[in-house]
Amino acid sequence: DVKVTQSSRYLVKRTGEKVFLECVQDMDHENMFWYRQDPGLGLRLIYFSYDVKMKEKGDIPEGYSVSREKKERFSLILESASTNQTSMYLCASTGASPNTEAFFGQGTRLTVV
Amino acid sequence: RKEVEQDPGPFNVPEGATVAFNCTYSNSASQSFFWYRQDCRKEPKLLMSVYSSGNEDGRFTAQLNRASQYISLLIRDSKLSDSATYLCVVNSYQLIWGAGTKLIIKP
Numbered sequence: 001d002v003k004v005t006q007s008s009r010y011l012v013k014r015t016g017e018k019v020f021l022e023c024v025q026d027m028d029h030e031n032m033f034w035y036r037q038d039p040g041l042g043l044r045l046i047y048f049s050y051d052v053k054m055k056e057k058g059d060i061p062e063g064y065s066v067s068r069e070k071k072e073r074f075s076l077i078l079e080s081a082s083t084n085q086t087s088m089y090l091c092a093s094t095g096a097s098p099n100t101e102a103f104f105g106q107g108t109r110l111t112v113v
Numbered sequence: 114r115k116e117v118e119q120d121p122g123p124f125n126v127p128e129g130a131t132v133a134f135n136c137t138y139s140n141s142a143s144q145s146f147f148w149y150r151q152d153c154r155k156e157p158k159l160l161m162s163v164y165s166s167g168n169e170d171g172r173f174t175a176q177l178n179r180a181s182q183y184i185s186l187l188i189r190d191s192k193l194s195d196s197a198t199y200l201c202v203v204n205s206y207q208l209i210w211g212a213g214t215k216l217i218i219k220p
Contacts, residue, residue, distance in 0.1 A: 033208070040121070042212030043157075043200070090156055098144040098204045104156035 003027075006091050006105035013112050019078040021108050023091030029103075030096045032074035034058075034066060036087040037107075043090065049074055081112045116140060117203050119211035127219055130191055134214045136201030137183040143205035146177055146184045151198045151213065160186075160199070191218050 007022035023032065031050055035043040035058075045058030047066040055066050063085060067075045074093075078085055091105040119136045126132045138146075146163035161168065163175040163184045174187040184201055198213040 035210075040212070043210040045207075048207065092208075094208070099162075101147055101159045101162065102149075102157075102202070102208055104158070107154075107156050109154075 004091055004093055004103050004105040006089075006108050008108050009106060011108060011110045013078075013081050013110065015082060015112055017078075017081050017112075019081050019110065021076040021078075021089055021091075021110070023074045023076070023093075023105055024072050025074075025093040025103070026072065027093060027095070027103065028071065029093035030071075031094045032068065033092045033094075033102070034064075034074065034076045035090045035092065036060070036085075037090055038087050046076065081110075083112050086110060086112045116209045117201060117211040119199075119201055119214045121212060121214060123215040123217050125217050125219060126191055128191060128193055131187065131189045132191055132216065133185060133187045134199065134216075135183050135185045136203075136211050136214075137181075138201075138203045138205075138209070139182065140203070140205040140209075141179075141182060143203045143209075145204040147202040147204075148173075148175055148184070148186050149200040149202060151200055153197075157200055188216075193218050193220060 004025045033048045034046045049055045049068040065077045089108045092102045094102045148160040149157040150160045151157040167176040172189045176185045196218045198215045200213045201211040203209045
């Protein structure tokens with residue numbers, strides 16, 4: 001059974017804290033993505049990575065950074081959390097072929113207080 | 114214009130009815146297309162891929178119209194358990210997601 005695993009389902013952090021969200025996939029996928037999902041706005045791409053140590057900005061990268069040191073792991077970092085980063089964060093991965101489906105982690109609901 | 118557009122709904126449909134919704138996309142070079150289903154507070158999960166010739170999976174039929182640049186999803190004999198948000202996804206260099214169409218099936 002293929003899996004994308006996010007480190008936490010729920011997180012509560014204080015404003016200004018550094019936050020790490022981890023994502024691990026066991027499908028040997030090349031591509032990994034971080035999205036945030038807010039009511040009425042759908043999935044918005046924060047960053048994605050096509051290979052180890054490679055990263056590209058998505059539509060809303062401000063306030064975030066990422067790290068991909070190993071193929072199976074893609075980390076999202078909030079350098080200084082703010083209340084407007086309260087959201088559901090979803091990690092996804094796909095294979096190299098454009099016809100492959102995306103597999104998602106279960107999501108992390110982050111609340112910044 | 115958004116790259117992928119969906120009617121957000123909600124579509125309120127009686128149980129047993131047929132419901133259809135479309136998703137339009139702007140990039141004519143898009144290569145692959147999918148429908149995902151997302152339940153409340155859960156992650157999206159693949160419902161079906163969309164092939165050029167159209168494809169069917171039980172009560173669900175997906176179609177692609179490249180000339181008019183839209184994909185469609187038809188649900189026949191709708192069940193209460195079909196209530197969810199349906200997301201269309203277009204793969205053109207990267208995955209582009211629609212914002213989703215909310216479907217509510219009523220008894």
